[in-house]
Amino acid sequence: MSLFGRLLSGTPSEPHLRDARMQDAPDLARLHGASFHRGWGVDEFERLLTDRAAHAHVMTDGPKGAPFAFVLSHVVPPEGEILSLAVAPASRKKGHARRLLAHHLSRLAALGVTVSHLEVDAANTAALGLYHRLGYVEAGRRKGYYREAGQASDALVMRRDF
Ligand SMILES: CC(C)(COP(=O)(O)OP(=O)(O)OC[C@H]1O[C@@H](n2cnc3c(N)ncnc32)[C@H](O)[C@@H]1OP(=O)(O)O)[C@@H](O)C(=O)NCCC(=O)NCCS
Numbered sequence: 001m002s003l004f005g006r007l008l009s010g011t012p013s014e015p016h017l018r019d020a021r022m023q024d025a026p027d028l029a030r031l032h033g034a035s036f037h038r039g040w041g042v043d044e045f046e047r048l049l050t051d052r053a054a055h056a057h058v059m060t061d062g063p064k065g066a067p068f069a070f071v072l073s074h075v076v077p078p079e080g081e082i083l084s085l086a087v088a089p090a091s092r093k094k095g096h097a098r099r100l101l102a103h104h105l106s107r108l109a110a111l112g113v114t115v116s117h118l119e120v121d122a123a124n125t126a127a128l129g130l131y132h133r134l135g136y137v138e139a140g141r142r143k144g145y146y147r148e149a150g151q152a153s154d155a156l157v158m159r160r161d162f
Helices: 003-009 022-035 042-050 096-110 125-133
Strands: 015-019 054-061 067-076 079-087 115-121 137-148 151-161
Touching (some): 022 054, 022 067, 022 079, 042 054, 096 125, 115 125, 125 151
Antiparallel strands (some): 015 054, 054 067, 067 079, 115 151, 137 151
C-alpha cells in the first residue's frame, strides 16, 4: 500500500510473504544493487526466476505492495543453497529477514530439502547474526576469499540441518 493509502486507512500494512515471480525481477535487482557491491541485473534475475531449481520468496508492503526483501535458493533436494538474501536498507533491523528466512526454509523443507548451505563474508556481522539466529553453523572457511578495494576477508561456509 502507498504511503497515501496508509494515511487514509490509518493503519500500516502488514508485511506480506509470497513466492517471487518474473515481474519482480526489476525490484529484486534494485534491492540487490542497494545491498551488494556487485549488483545483479534485471536479466540475471529473470534468468534465475525461470530456472526450475531456483526458489525465491519476497516480503512486500501489503498483498499488492512491491518487494522490500527477498531470498533466493538453488534447490536440488535434499540440498538447498542460498544464493542471495537482502532487505531494503530502510527496512532493516525490524525482524523482517528472520521472518522471511524462516518462511523460506519451511517451504524448502516441504520440497524435501534437509540441509541448507550458504556462503557469507566473515565480516558481515548482520548476516552472521541472522544465520546464527536461524540455526546455521559454520562448516568451513575460505581464507581471503572476498577482495574489495584492496581488503580481503574470509568466506564462511555455513549449513543448517533441518
Ligand atoms: C543481513 C540482513 C538481510 C538482515 O536483515 P534484517 O531484516 O535487518 O534482519 P532482522 O531484523 O530480521 O534480524 C535478525 C537477526 O539478525 C541479526 N542482525 C540483524 N542486523 C544486525 C546487525 N546490524 N548487527 C548484528 N546483528 C544483526 C540479529 O541477530 C537479529 O536477531 P534479533 O532480532 O533477535 O536481534 C540485512 O542486513 C541485509 O540485507 N544486508 C545486506 C545484504 C546481505 O548482507 N545479505 C546477506 C548476504 S549472505
